Amino acid sequence: MLNIDYSDDVYRPAEDTYLIIDNAIPGNKILEIGSGTGIIAIHFALKNHDVTATDIDENAIELIRKNAKNNHVNIKIIKSDLFENVYEKFDTIIFNPPYLPVENESLQWAGGSTGFDTINQFLNDAYKHLNNNGSIYTILSDLTDIKGLINRYKNYEFKKIKCESFDFESILLFQLKVIQ
Numbered sequence: 001m002l003n004i005d006y007s008d009d010v011y012r013p014a015e016d017t018y019l020i021i022d023n024a025i026p027g028n029k030i031l032e033i034g035s036g037t038g039i040i041a042i043h044f045a046l047k048n049h050d051v052t053a054t055d056i057d058e059n060a061i062e063l064i065r066k067n068a069k070n071n072h073v074n075i076k077i078i079k080s081d082l083f084e085n086v087y088e089k090f091d092t093i094i095f096n097p098p099y100l101p102v103e104n105e106s107l108q109w110a111g112g113s114t115g116f117d118t119i120n121q122f123l124n125d126a127y128k129h130l131n132n133n134g135s136i137y138t139i140l141s142d143l144t145d146i147k148g149l150i151n152r153y154k155n156y157e158f159k160k161i162k163c164e165s166f167d168f169e170s171i172l173l174f175q176l177k178v179i180q
Contacts, residue, residue, distance in 0.1 A: 002039060002042060002043065002046075002071060003067070003070045003071055004037055004038075004039050004042070004067050004070075004071075005037070005063065005066055005067055005070065006037060006063075007037075007059055007063050009057070009059040009060075010036050010037055010057065010059055010060045010063050010108075011034075011036040011037070011060075011108040012036075012037070013036070013037060013039045015164055015166075015171065016096050016139045016171050017036075017039060017040060017096060019139065019162060019164055019171060019173045020040055020094060020096060020137055020139065020173060021039070021040055021043050022162075023161050023162045023173050024092075024094060024137040024161075024173070024175075026044060026049060026091065026092035026094065026135075026137070027049075027090075027091025027092045027131075027134065027135070028049055028050055028091055029049070029050045029088075029089075029090045029091045029092070029131070030044055030049050030050065030051045030052070030090060030091065030092045030093075030094060031051075031052045031054070031086065031088075031090040031092070031093045031094070031129065032044075032051065032052070032053045032054065032093075032094045032095070033054050033080075033082060033083075033093065033094070033095040033097075033122065034054070034055055034056070034095060034096060034097065035053035035054060035055050035060065035064050035077075036055065036060050036063075036064075036096075036108075037060070037063050037064065037067055038053050038060075038063065038064035038067045038068055038075070038077075039067070040094055040096070041053035041064065041068075041075050042067055042068055042071050042073055042075065045068070045071075045073035045074070045075045046071065046073055051073075051075040051076070052075065052076040052077075052078060052086070052088070052090070053068075053075050053076070053077050053078070054077075054078045054079070054080040054085070054086065055079065055080070056079070056080065056081045056082075056107075058079065061077060061079050064077050065077055082118075082121055082122055082125065083122075083125045083126070083128070083129055086129060088129070089129055089130060089131045089134070090129060090130060090131060090134060091130075091131050091134050091135075092134060092135055092136070092137065093126055093129060093130060093134070093135075093136045093137075094136075094137045094138075095119075095122055095126075095136065095137070095138045095139075096138070096139050097111065097118045097119045097122060097138060097139065098110050098111045098117075098118050099111045099115050099116075099119065099139060099140055099141045099144065099171075100115055100141060100143065101113060101114055101115035101141075101143055101144050102115075111144070114144060114145065115140075115141060115143060115144035116144060116145075116149055119138065119140070119149070120152075122138075123153050123156065123176075126176075127155060127156070127178045130178060133177075134177075134178070135175050135176065135177050136156075136175070136176040136177075137161070137173060137174070137175055137176075138173075138174055138176065139171055139172065139173055139174075140171070140172050140174060141169050141170070141171055141172070142169055142170040142171075142172065143168075143169045146172070154179070155178060155179055156176040156177065156178060156179065157176065157177045157178075157179055158174050158175075158176055159174060159175045159176070159177070160172055160173070160174055161173040161174060161175050
């Protein structure tokens, strides 16, 4: 059982978090963008993966450090706005982005009017940080134009891994691979 502390300032693990934990099959060297509490990074570090966790928020960075220590795992922790301070390549990149199509709300979940403000920035650079045959795991919402996103990023193959439905939306876990 994971020993995770929470903070009101940092995104709390929710259904989207566990959709990734329960269904992603990452390679050995993992980068998690926007780690929040660090629960995903810690989960995979406990399974002997080499994990780097990033977040843009200093409160999240401190929480990741605390939770990693509480769970006796060694993960590399970097304060970074997406790939700003990331210089390595990875087998797997995990990103649970702010995907809701709303504006002027918390950056933890607000993805702008289309829901894609942050994921667009991420996908523009993610392939540069993947090893050959690497993959990306990310969450998208059916409240957004997923087909439009897929059509925009022809350099990625999108594979739907799992979907979880609620009264108001469905969230989908996708695995992306770079098309060679």
